[in-house]
Amino acid sequence: MRILLIEDDEALGQALLEALGDAGYVAEWVRRGDDAAEMALDAAYDLALLDLGLPRMDGIEVLRHIRQRRDAYLPVIIITARDRPAHRIAGLDAGADDYVVKPFDPDELIARIRSQLRRRDGRGSNIISVRAVDLDLAGATVRLNGEPVAMSARELKVLTLLMRRAGRFVSKEDVNAAIYDDSADIESNTVEVAVSVIRRKLGRDFIVTARGLGYTVPK
Ligand code: CA
Numbered sequence: 001m002r003i004l005l006i007e008d009d010e011a012l013g014q015a016l017l018e019a020l021g022d023a024g025y026v027a028e029w030v031r032r033g034d035d036a037a038e039m040a041l042d043a044a045y046d047l048a049l050l051d052l053g054l055p056r057m058d059g060i061e062v063l064r065h066i067r068q069r070r071d072a073y074l075p076v077i078i079i080t081a082r083d084r085p086a087h088r089i090a091g092l093d094a095g096a097d098d099y100v101v102k103p104f105d106p107d108e109l110i111a112r113i114r115s116q117l118r119r120r121d122g123r124g125s126n127i128i129s130v131r132a133v134d135l136d137l138a139g140a141t142v143r144l145n146g147e148p149v150a151m152s153a154r155e156l157k158v159l160t161l162l163m164r165r166a167g168r169f170v171s172k173e174d175v176n177a178a179i180y181d182d183s184a185d186i187e188s189n190t191v192e193v194a195v196s197v198i199r200r201k202l203g204r205d206f207i208v209t210a211r212g213l214g215y216t217v218p219k
Pocket of ligand 1: 007008013051052053054
């Protein structure tokens with residue numbers, strides 16, 4: 001299990017890194033909010049511990065970024081000195097799974113990590129299967145008839161959206177929105193290009209286009 005430790009306090013970060021290691025977890029420590037927001041998108045992480053007062057980007061912003069941008073669900077436990085109910089509410093509303101106030105007992109934190117990982121496993125498989133294609137959201141991998149198929153990040157986003165809504169049409173605008181955070185510099189044929197590459201890799205009929213309706217992955 002890999003844990004992303006997001007904490008700018010040197011002493012606490014060091015102590016947590018050791019406690020996580022002792023508990024058998026592989027932990028990577030990042031101190032800046034903006035770096036954390038990028039690293040957390042890596043599907044290899046199973047859980048994140050998130051401080052709120054961080055340089056460059058506040059922890060709440062980091063959390064919103066993760067919830068908007070990451071396909072596979074990442075359990076996030078906030079670790080913070082902000083102990084007012086309004087702070088807890090803001091953290092939970094932004095998508096935190098748990099909220100632990102400093103100072104805390106490292107053993108209790110480890111127990112809460114175990115609990116979150118159990119719950120995540122209980123959410124069931126992270127694999128979406130449609131016909132001969134298996135998409136593993138956690139590992140961000142695609143298999144066709146059991147054989148791995150390489151996909152770019154953009155192709156994966158398009159494929160994930162269409163497979164999640166398999167059997168229903170998705171408009172080109174919605175596919176575009178899934179690729180980009182905002183409308184900046186969208187090239188008009190980006191979606192078409194991604195869809196055509198996916199078809200080449202997974203078979204022509206895997207994605208069906210209908211004029212005026214958009215795209216669908218038939219079940
Ligand atoms: Ca801090």
